[in-house]
Amino acid sequence: MSWNSSSIVAVGTVAFDSIKTPFGERERIVGGAGTYIGWSATRLGVGAGLVSVIGEDFPKAELEAMTSAGMGLDGVECPEGGKSFFWAGSYHEDMNGRDTLATELNVLADFKPVIPAAWRQAKWLMLGNIDPTLQASVLDQMEARPELVVLDTMNFWMDIALEPLKAVIARVDVLTINDEEARQLSGERSLVRAAKAILAMGPRYLIIKKGEHGALLFHHQDGELVTFFCPALPLEDVVDPTGAGDTFAGGFIAHVARIGSTDFETLKEGVVVGSALASFTCESFGTEGIRAVTGDRLEQRVKAFRNMMSWTASAVVTTT
Amino acid sequence: MSWNSSSIVAVGTVAFDSIKTPFGERERIVGGAGTYIGWSATRLGVGAGLVSVIGEDFPKAELEAMTSAGMGLDGVECPEGGKSFFWAGSYHEDMNGRDTLATELNVLADFKPVIPAAWRQAKWLMLGNIDPTLQASVLDQMEARPELVVLDTMNFWMDIALEPLKAVIARVDVLTINDEEARQLSGERSLVRAAKAILAMGPRYLIIKKGEHGALLFHHQDGELVTFFCPALPLEDVVDPTGAGDTFAGGFIAHVARIGSTDFETLKEGVVVGSALASFTCESFGTEGIRAVTGDRLEQRVKAFRNMMSWTASAVVTTT
Numbered sequence A, B: 001m002s003w004n005s006s007s008i009v010a011v012g013t014v015a016f017d018s019i020k021t022p023f024g025e026r027e028r029i030v031g032g033a034g035t036y037i038g039w040s041a042t043r044l045g046v047g048a049g050l051v052s053v054i055g056e057d058f059p060k061a062e063l064e065a066m067t068s069a070g071m072g073l074d075g076v077e078c079p080e081g082g083k084s085f086f087w088a089g090s091y092h093e094d095m096n097g098r099d100t101l102a103t104e105l106n107v108l109a110d111f112k113p114v115i116p117a118a119w120r121q122a123k124w125l126m127l128g129n130i131d132p133t134l135q136a137s138v139l140d141q142m143e144a145r146p147e148l149v150v151l152d153t154m155n156f157w158m159d160i161a162l163e164p165l166k167a168v169i170a171r172v173d174v175l176t177i178n179d180e181e182a183r184q185l186s187g188e189r190s191l192v193r194a195a196k197a198i199l200a201m202g203p204r205y206l207i208i209k210k211g212e213h214g215a216l217l218f219h220h221q222d223g224e225l226v227t228f229f230c231p232a233l234p235l236e237d238v239v240d241p242t243g244a245g246d247t248f249a250g251g252f253i254a255h256v257a258r259i260g261s262t263d264f265e266t267l268k269e270g271v272v273v274g275s276a277l278a279s280f281t282c283e284s285f286g287t288e289g290i291r292a293v294t295g296d297r298l299e300q301r302v303k304a305f306r307n308m309m310s311w312t313a314s315a316v317v318t319t320t
Helices: A033-043 A060-069 A106-110 A132-141 A155-160 A162-169 A179-186 A191-199 A244-259 A264-282 A295-309 B033-043 B060-069 B106-110 B132-141 B155-160 B162-169 B179-186 B191-199 B244-259 B264-282 B295-309
Strands: A008-011 A015-021 A024-031 A048-053 A071-077 A086-091 A098-104 A124-127 A148-152 A174-178 A205-209 A215-221 A224-230 B008-011 B015-021 B024-031 B048-053 B071-077 B086-091 B098-104 B124-127 B148-152 B174-178 B205-209 B215-221 B224-230
Touching (some): A015 A098, A033 A048, A033 A071, A033 A244, A033 A264, A060 A071, A132 A162, A148 A244, A155 A162, A155 A179, A174 A179, A174 A244, A179 A205, A191 A205, A191 A224, A215 A264, A244 A264, A295 B224, B008 B033, B033 B060, B033 B244, B033 B264, B124 B132, B132 B162, B155 B162, B174 B179, B179 B191, B191 B224, B215 B264, B244 B264, B264 B295
Parallel strands (some): A015 A086, A048 A071, A148 A174, B008 B124, B015 B086, B124 B148, B148 B174
Antiparallel strands (some): A086 A098, A205 A215, A215 A224, B205 B215
16 A cells, blocks of 8 residues: 555654553653554555654664555655654553653754645645644645645644634644643633634534543534534553544544545544544554554444444433 | 332432532522432433422422422421521532532431332332432332332442442442542442442442543443443533432433333433433523423433434445
8 A cells, every 4th residue: 555645644743752651661662643643544544644754763664664554654854863753751640641751852843844746636634733834834735625634733832823723723624622622722611612613713623532531523514513422432441542642533534535525424433433543542552552453453443332322212202 | 190100219318509600609499319310200201209308498389399290209208397408519610520518417317218108119219329328228128129229329428338338239230420439439440440340249230420521331241341321412501510410310210210121222221311311400500400301302402412422334444
């Protein structure tokens, strides 16, 4: 599988992480939003052209594994003498929070994403969480408006670059943020009010990620707010949630790409498939879980979501 | 509608609450677990025999409204000169926590629940959150084992009466607690591990209530842990969540009662119906919301849950 017209293009970091959780620690393992998006998309048989930057310290074997898996690396720069982006973090005992122990931007400090010419008509564009002005510059480079543009961001950019962020949000189809970020961006406590306010900013769809509490997909249909909810799969052990959000986003857009439709039904499926893929990421450190996904295992897990969410409606609702 | 063999029997407080939320405040309005359970069950056309205690200060008009709605009050004592149980609380700005400002036990201090003779063969028994030894004494009074016994409890009893609590839990069919209580009771952080540990204590079903994050129903089927998840309906405004858990429990057991089956499919529906009813309680102060539920409004809301949870599975899951 190499990059083709049904592949996705994803902008995001390819980097090293040092991670400590109650289940153990790992030093300088491969991570980054682009990496997780790429592994996730390719698990669905969808090629992923990555636009990123790495240092010379990034292992060649890893790049080969990514290429073999279906990632296109023509958009990954490797400046001479550069060192890869590095993040170190430690999760709290209850896994509900984490402390950043180190952030070394390195090559990311001067990153100016350049989309390879062959990818500029991509139909499916994933703008991972980076500076919103860079996200906008990527959109500017596209020769045709993609069929679906998904943008991920975080509170950091709301704090320091709200106006550029709002400007790029207005240009995308799907915004993915967490519940606290939705509240911050909208100034509304209620997620329903927050969703209405954010959809009024431009995107057709809003995904609010709630981690272990699942994900909400919001959309306006005939002037009404329509909501889809997908739970997170309760897991025996959440070993390391790093990359779960990026895995989710990669699976979401890749599902849309493989179906080739951007209607609400397909996006709902995408949320389920993305959630199923993210559950694998949570079960192991780093990319270990998502790399090991097979078609059978994914199918079983999607079935687990189906079972968890389905109920009959045999009863007529009556009152006194 | 009066009490009959398909009614539920519910033990729980009938009391006064003073409530302050970011949306306003109410002084000494009618509340209590038994009250919410009764209003909720009767919205489904299911009679509710309440076993409780009130003071002479409890308004006659309120008792008449409850009777008209389908509640049986033969099990509600009213000791001479007694004052009703009173609770006052203030919700935090983000509604995620609340402070208790006052708790006056009054008549509840000496409450010894007595099940009226005519109700001792009830098929559907809801043990609301009271002292576990009193919950056990109610079970002891039943002349036949009910088809379904649901027990609600809270961390308070885990702190001060763990052994009596475990003893009564072992005797019921469904335990309803929140996520933190499930972790406290089991000593497990993971809800999957917590569910396994709690189901091993005796109950056939476990419901973990997560408030705005929905509810999980766990069950063992052929030795496998089976999970059903129902989200909470995202609301424009959560005005006052007091009584939402009791409304949920009342709707849950009343749905089981009206269907007349305790199989997993019926219990799943019960979780949805209970969640739909609880959403009405959250939208207004006190019992205002649940009292105003009509068949049409409930049907629409159950449909909203259906829409929020349903997705097609058009896509074949494939990998590279």
